[in-house]
Amino acid sequence: MRIYLLILGMALVTVIPRLLPFIALKIDKIPSLLRVFLSYIPFAAMGALIIPGIGDSIPESTTAALGGTIAATLIALGTRNLLLTIGGGVFTSALFLLF
Amino acid sequence: MTSSREEFFQGITTGLPVFFSYLPVAITFGLLARTGELDIFQTVSFSALVFAGASQLIALNLLSLGVSIPEIIATTFLVNLRHLLMSASLITRIKETPLLPILGLGVTDESFAIASLKPAPVSAGFLGGLQITGYLGWVVGTAIGFGAGQILPEILRQAMGLAIYALFIALLAPAAIRSRTVFVVAIIAGGINWGLALIGLEQAGIRIVLGILGGAAIGTIMEHKGGIKN
Structure with missing residues (x-):
């Protein structure tokens, strides 16, 4: 029940920003300063989610988490591929957990 | 109006890269939801009703941290507020039709980027095809991820804890280098x-x-x- 409440709440607050301009706006009149601010929210969100949570991402081993983090960063920069980055990071962490 | 069917199928074709780029993230979401406390109906409903990759992954992360439901919804609102600007920008480039508001439901970073690179005016049929293709990738990938999560060994399931962060790194690192x-x-x-x-x-x-x-x-x-x- 709690999860469905979350889903419906998230659906509502996700739909409102997506839909509102389609209903209310004819011309884009958002101030440029606000536009700049909003453009940085995804990067700020990812930064705030990675730090410091990534250190605790694998409760069984901080070393495995950090090893996977370094591998994921290198793969991300080398390949720009989401699946390879996720797979490589998880695989590296699994190796740390095995040995 | 005679070519609206053609435009729709052109949108689907253009949306294929979006479909394939959503699959791994959706699979990751399905896997992580499975390793969390969600069942298959909750997991698929999540993707079908919210259709927002980053905030769904963030929600799983926050759930695991024990964050309250209103706080997660508030964070989701903040994370997805950028769609307000994308929709506002997009509306100026779409042909007017009575069905236009429905297209607002499908706005994502990726479909927005592709539609913005197409010369105006973008037809409603094209945008609809583009969005539906991405949507299918997201929902189908979620179900696949949930199913695959059931056959994962213990070590891999522990290591999967990194997956959500690896995804954020994959999205953030190239942008941070640039x-x-x-x-x-x-x-x-x-x-x-x-x-x-x-x-x-x-x-x-x-x-x-x-x-x-x-x-x-x-x-x-x-x-x-x-x-x-x-």
Whole structure:
């Protein structure tokens, strides 16, 4: 029940920003300063989610988490591929957990 | 109107890269939801009703941290507020039709980017085809991920804890290398979150919201004063 409440709440607050301009706006009149601010929210969100949570991402081993983090960063920069980055990071962490 | 069917199928074709780029993230979401406390109906409903990759992964992360439901919804609102601008920009480039508002439901970063690269006016049929293709990739990938999660060995399931962060790294690292401002914004936001945790602010949701606001404010100041462009 709690999860469905979350889903419906998230659906509502996700739909409102997506839909509102389609209903209310004819011309884009958002101030440029606000536009700049909003453009940085995804990067700020990812930064705030990675730090410091990534250190605790694998409760069984901080070393495995950090090893996977370094591998994921290198793969991300080398390949720009989401699946390879996720797979490589998880695989590296699994190796740390095995040995 | 005679070519609206053609435009729809052109949208589907153009949407195939979106379909395939959503699959791994959706599979990751399905896997992580499975390793969390969600069942198959909750997991698929999540993707079918919310259709927002980053905030769904963030929600799983926050759920695992024990953050309250209202805080997660508030964080989701903040994370997805950028769609307000995308929709506002998009509306000026679409042909008017009575069905136009429905297209607002399918706005994502990826479909927006593709539609914005297409010469105006973009037809409703094209945009609809583009969005439906991405949507199918997201929902189908979620179900596949949930199914595959059931056959994972113990070590891999522990290591999967990194997957959500590896995804964020995959999205953030290339952008942070390209733009010093993006790099600083992410570090400041993370630093605020970490710093507030160190001084004893327990609610992760509030810390993250403050981190996001602080990071985005720094980015705005840097770009405004230095004229730094991405």
